[in-house]
Amino acid sequence: MIIDAHCHFWEADLVSDDFKEVLSAIAKQFNFEYSLLSNGDAERLIREMDEAGIDKTVLLALDGEFIFRSRVTYKEYNDLLAKYMRNYPDRFIGFAGIDPRRGEEAIKELERCINDLGCSGVKFWTLTGFYPDDLKFYPFYERVEELGATILCHTGLGPTGTYLKYCRPVYVDKVATDFPKINFIMAHIGDPWTKEAIAVATKNSNVYLDISAWEPHLKMAPFAFYETLIEAKMTCGINKILFGTDWPLFTSILSLKEYVDGIKKMKLPPPMKMMGLPEFTEDEKNKILGENAKKLFGL
Numbered sequence: 001m002i003i004d005a006h007c008h009f010w011e012a013d014l015v016s017d018d019f020k021e022v023l024s025a026i027a028k029q030f031n032f033e034y035s036l037l038s039n040g041d042a043e044r045l046i047r048e049m050d051e052a053g054i055d056k057t058v059l060l061a062l063d064g065e066f067i068f069r070s071r072v073t074y075k076e077y078n079d080l081l082a083k084y085m086r087n088y089p090d091r092f093i094g095f096a097g098i099d100p101r102r103g104e105e106a107i108k109e110l111e112r113c114i115n116d117l118g119c120s121g122v123k124f125w126t127l128t129g130f131y132p133d134d135l136k137f138y139p140f141y142e143r144v145e146e147l148g149a150t151i152l153c154h155t156g157l158g159p160t161g162t163y164l165k166y167c168r169p170v171y172v173d174k175v176a177t178d179f180p181k182i183n184f185i186m187a188h189i190g191d192p193w194t195k196e197a198i199a200v201a202t203k204n205s206n207v208y209l210d211i212s213a214w215e216p217h218l219k220m221a222p223f224a225f226y227e228t229l230i231e232a233k234m235t236c237g238i239n240k241i242l243f244g245t246d247w248p249l250f251t252s253i254l255s256l257k258e259y260v261d262g263i264k265k266m267k268l269p270p271p272m273k274m275m276g277l278p279e280f281t282e283d284e285k286n287k288i289l290g291e292n293a294k295k296l297f298g299l
């Protein structure tokens, strides 16, 4: 089974002026085609999942209202997520977009999304300006634990106009330690703080890493890609690594199919082989591509 553990979605209504600016900045920065960034609807996603052989995808709604003006409220965004989950019940695992700074209201929305909409987790968009280990959020975490939900926390680099300092992987460590029954997924292996992310995942049995947004590394910096994956395998273990894409953001670099095939065909660059490093086995590749996520989500 192949599972994409980190994927976005949006429709034209959601692409507000503020968000359009963010997408345009990403397009300019990486020389991506804007149309490939701005089209993020379920029909395109399902088509590309089918082409790639991806069985299930974790869809992340975003609550960016603390820094971005939006045409729809974060609750409406969660409702759109629910619509996609209803339309494709076997394909999508929903993570609600909820900013924990909303206090009591965040807890109410959490309950609505998990109990009524059928979501499995929550996406924390820390780059909008909060530390995930703030004690103020502990009542929220208590409810997450009771509901058996998972937290996918943004860690690492974000686009221009967002805040980097909140995105250090180490800020997941305390809350993961204090709430050992909640599973946390740290996005992007915390890039550029990959060692820090791997350390947090090594220390905490409930912390996982996703390799979303690593398409450019696989295509253009394979040494960095393999070095990080080998280090993760060696320290936190292969069971902690989850395939993810950040769709549709990196489809100008690699399509879903190309990224899946890239993982299936992983082969160490010759100098690494000459150093005696072992290749990734079929079993390890399958674990990354979906078996780990399958276990994590109890599928």
Ligand SMILES: [Zn+2]
Binding pocket: 006, 008, 187, 212, 246
């Ligand atoms: Zn993302």
